[in-house]
Amino acid sequence: MQPVLLIDIGSTYTKVLAADMAEPCILGTAAHTTVATDVAIGLEEALLALEAKTGPLSYTARLACSSAAGGLRMVAVGLAPSLTEQAARMACLGAGAKVVRSFAYQLTEEDMAEIAAILPDILLLTGGTDGGNDAVITHNAAMLATCNADFPILLAGNRNATARCRELLKGRTVITTENVMPRLEQLNVAPVQKQVRALFLERIVHAKGLGPVAKQMDGPLIPTPAAVLLATELLAKGTDSQSGFGDLLAIDLGGATTDVYSMARGDPAGGEVVLKGLPEPYAKRTVEGDMGMRYSVSGIVDAVGVPWLSTHSGRSPEQVTAQIAHLAAHPDMLPDTPADLALDQALASAAIMTATRRHAGTTEVVYTIQGPTIAQTGKDLTEVRRLIVTGGAIIHNSGAGQVAKYALFDPKTPQSLRPKTAEIYMDSRYILAAMGLLRQRDPDVALTLMKKELQTLWNCKTNA
């Protein structure tokens, strides 16, 4: 036996998973709350719970990821909203960060006050293509130089303005890397993401009190969403010796947010399509901060409306309104009556439908002299054939398959390019983050375990 310990330190729970690398299998999982306790104590308790199941293990390696203390909170600054601001946002999200706020054009005094109040873990400063506009990024650097709040600045804009920006920001921590958009509509997010990971490890882990835990690990501590991205990418692409799932879509429906990951190039499935907007990365992550089952339940209501939830839960609009107010006030409430379960089911369906619609690309029919032409923005996911769902409201839901189908293509909204049909899998023991960590040790074992562990909820080939 060659056991490894994989740790996911969250803001509410610390989850631990023991896996055997010699004979690939999951030895056990456990979780312990970290709401009211120190991270180190929460971890110790979780390990005791795990050992109670597996017996004593002597680990050959320990790896961890974390979303504790608010996760990795970033502010993104760009120039034009649909170009460098959008590129900066995508770079942050793909690095596993939460984009607390993003700004376009010149920062104002009010913006500076807001940034100081947010006190981000990292601020990403971009703007201008290489050789392009340098006035806005230098203005913003000068504004940031006046800010007394302490946070590192990651500079990834017009390379011709880099020296000037560094000079303006003298005395602050500034890390310089390649432009997120060196040429117009050319996305270059990897260098930024590499620096974000390095900063996370060097500074943020310690600032969040995770230093002692990080020291005991045998690999770098990374943000949890970054670990999930690593896992889903491995699952899609496979390894040299093992094939993967191919293009896929993954959804993590949580209490406060819904995260959506797509692993697909997303090129137009049809022929005559004109692509619009910024190209999107193969590994794309979006976070819907207003789509959560409890803390942000009001966002779900805003998105679909009370009548939709009423129709899909079989409860009256008055009951829906009352119960939603109750859920927002009691985020730890678990549904126990059939009526509450039905509403949770409708809420989960609505959150998944909305989050995937926002993630997937869209088409618009434009009537031209030569007849109707299709303009596509974002990724076409209609040909994606695998869907993975996870999150508390999914795992503990007997109707999870029905809920997950709301991520698929809907003939009533054909402009939303979601998978036409897909095999749906559930990650019922929440192993994706752990498998992302394991990938760094042995991708083949991580892939084998994921293929073993993910349960088929619904198979389009056998169950139409």
Next chain:
Amino acid sequence: MADKKKLVLGVIGADVHAVGNKILNHAFELAGFDVTNLGVMVSQEEYIEAAQETAADAIIVSSLYGHGELDCRGLREKCDEAGLEGILLYVGGNIVVGKQPFCEVEQRFLHMGFDRAFPPGTTPETAISSLRQDLGITD
């Protein structure tokens, strides 16, 4: 060559004529310009944001399907609002419907704030020599 003049190029509106756009892109690059080509079906906002990010010296609008006049209306004002005051604006192609005397058409587009308007059949060389003149390029 670090100080290449920068152009933003595209076909405006619901216009999918891609061939001329590719020829212009090629010709402008050969002539030593740094071209950001937005392709076909470009909105006014796309030209403007592209010109902002790249600090473009000129926006070159093509229109082949007759609705150019409608599509181009207000572009100069939007450029002014977006901090692109004084950016060179060119338009060319089959920019209006039907057979109208080009001198009248040209006047209408100049009045809209374009620096130059080119009739159907203009060669890339004509546009290039105008650009060199307007941008003060001397060899």
